[in-house]
Amino acid sequence: xxxxxxxxxxxxxxxxxxxxxxxxxxxxxxxxxxxxxxxxxxxxxxxxxxxxxxxxxxxxxxxxxxxxxxxxxxxxxxxxxxxxxxxxxxxxxxxxxxxxxxxxxxxxxxxxxxxxxxxxxxxxxxxxxxxxxxxxxxxxxxxxxxxxxxxxxxxxxxxxxxxxxxxxxxxxxxxxxxxxxxxxxxxxxxxxxxxxxxxxxxxxxxxxxxxxxxxxxxxxxxxxxxxxxxxxxxxxxxxxxxxxxxxxxxxxxxxxxxx
DNA sequence: ATGGCCTGATCTTCAGGA
Numbered sequence: 212x213x214x215x216x217x218x219x220x221x222x223x224x225x226x227x228x229x230x231x232x233x234x235x236x237x238x239x240x241x242x243x244x245x246x247x248x249x250x251x252x253x254x255x256x257x258x259x260x261x262x263x264x265x266x267x268x269x270x271x272x273x274x275x276x277x278x279x280x281x282x283x284x285x286x287x288x289x290x291x292x293x294x295x296x297x298x299x300x301x302x303x304x305x306x307x308x309x310x311x312x313x314x315x316x317x318x319x320x321x322x323x324x325x326x327x328x329x330x331x332x333x334x335x336x337x338x339x340x341x342x343x344x345x346x347x348x349x350x351x352x353x354x355x356x357x358x359x360x361x362x363x364x365x366x367x368x369x370x371x372x373x374x375x376x377x378x379x380x381x382x383x384x385x386x387x388x389x390x391x392x393x394x395x396x397x398x399x400x401x402x403x404x405x406x407x408x409x410x411x412x413x414x415x416x417x418x419x420x421x422x423x424x425x426x427x428x429x430x431x432x433x434x435x436x437x438x439x440x441x442x443x444x445x446x447x448x449x450x451x452x453x454x455x456x457x458x459x460x461x462x463x464x465x466x467x468x469x470x
Numbered sequence: 471a472t473g474g475c476c477t478g479a480t481c482t483t484c485a486g487g488a
Contacts, residue, residue, distance in 0.1 A: 220487085221477055245487090247477065272478050273486075322488065362488070381488065407472095416488070417475035424473090428488075454472050460487085 212282060212468045214313065216242040216358035216431055217452075218414075218461035222277070223248050226257065228457055233261060236449065236465065239282040240310045242317030242358040246275030253277065268303040275303050276319050276359070282311040291344045295336040297321070297329075304337070305344070312470040313439070314348055316341075318359035323380035331380060334362070338389040342396060349396035354439040354470055357398060360414075360461065361432045363390055365400060368410060369429035371421075381430060398434035403446040403464050411448045414461045422453055431464050442468040 269275030323331040412427025
């Protein structure tokens, strides 16, 4: 089974590339983030024509997550149970389902904006709620993973220049501590291999030639429990999908499982 | 080759992304 996660930065703008990539990569289950559409606007029909069904948690122009699967889609949970609100809104940032032998969450962790911003405190609260939501499945025998855009670089080598990010979100000790806390549930970082260069960055800013210069970050992560991690046969960042016109600023992270 | 931001809506200007 091939399972992947990809922040598409608008599923509407990305639809031609998304459909082509699903076919060319042969992905069975895709965790999507930043759909940036309402559920009414979600391209269910186009996906169905390729043999995929979808479960969606999306409300409009911001955020939005989905699971796209041709391996089953059962026991769907929309949103984090007891997930925090931001400015009175429970934003669409998580969805989970069972896809054949695997249970999976697609998550879009809040950005945080700046360490002093209310959004940053919200980010840490959101990660606490995520830990509570996944603890039971993480400890179970069934292959289970939390996959998505975590908006956190786990270590200094996961950003192109540590000094560039001084004082910024994505690299603060509190955010990294939240990731470490999540791992206490029994989840481990499934680190993909890069297809080029020496580090598996997953995001490159659109601006200032960041991609050609490989000024990237590894913030799209896969956290699997023991059964999931043992089933991993290969994992890589498909940087080819970051190339050319109409690309997302994130590349898909692909995981091949023997289940 | 990979190329100096992109997206959708409040739509010609802006918030948000990270």
